[in-house]
Amino acid sequence: MPRLALIPVLALLSALPVAPVAAQEAEPTFCTARINDRDVVMGYDKAEARLSDTYSRREQLATRIGRHDCPSYVVLRSLTPELTDEERLPFCLRFDKASESVMGYDLGARDAWGVCHSQTRAVCRRVNQTTAAAGALSGAAARRSVQGLQALPDASGAVILSGAGTAVSGALASLGGAAAAVAASPVLLTGAAVSVVAVGGTLYACRE
Template structure:
């Protein structure tokens, strides 16, 4: 019950003139989760596709994609969420997480990369160190995404990324010891909104 209430509160934007919330249901990791959102705000949202707005979708899983993505990444703004899309299961019925990539009209990932992103930590210093390194071009392969989110990304094996983070010292070096990066698998690390995410095989 606490999870459902948290998802509901997270999905609702805090605006002084918010209308009564519209309730919807999303299927996340094979569980029905009730959320609420401001319908008037949704009509103005750049993250709410015209297809979603016009669709008469009366099924039981009817939450707009941006509401679901907000509930999964409450620490980000809509602009900072731009690099991410919703990953769904093979049946397309349940959201299994979020990934890097272009969204389709329903907010789902267009390309099936087979990875899921996980928040590594919310240490502003570590994310800031990566952002600064991207501006200085001091780490090979570290680049800013051109989508207006302010995100920077580096991809490679876990060992390479751990080494790159360790070279920055401080908070970034502490992240280098994350179990997700020490597996050696190919991953991407994204710094956005003061938070680091690791995107790896699901």
């Protein structure tokens, strides 16, 4: 009898609606970016793009009407994978109109397409990913112990040291430790103007 009594219960359970399985992750939207004169295919999440502060309305409209160029924030992410979107705030895309190609990234304000408002020939490159070196520069900015060093008033937390390459190298050397090791970088040992950026535990040098 107890076993027979279970039959209606099991039948009732089988008749209950089954909860829908969690939806699978959305398929990425593919786009093409021209970087250093080469077409690069990338994927991104359109839902995230609509919520991104770094994805301008103009870019959203261009995507909606069928253009498949990659949004600028997707391109900048590919060039600086070690940073968060907030830490990327000081950087903009350097765009060459002649070749219609992104040639790298630089410091400065962005236009609606993520391109640097003021076009220069400067390109930023990662110099060092030692947290100690970036921390030394940030600490010097807080103490105001190095001339020409400034902390940006935004969410990036970036600290920038600008000047002639030899002067910047000398300032880094004066901090000692990991910063002094960066001071010997060939990128800095030049008379040309250079900016060193400490953000996200990484140092970048921006120069022509």
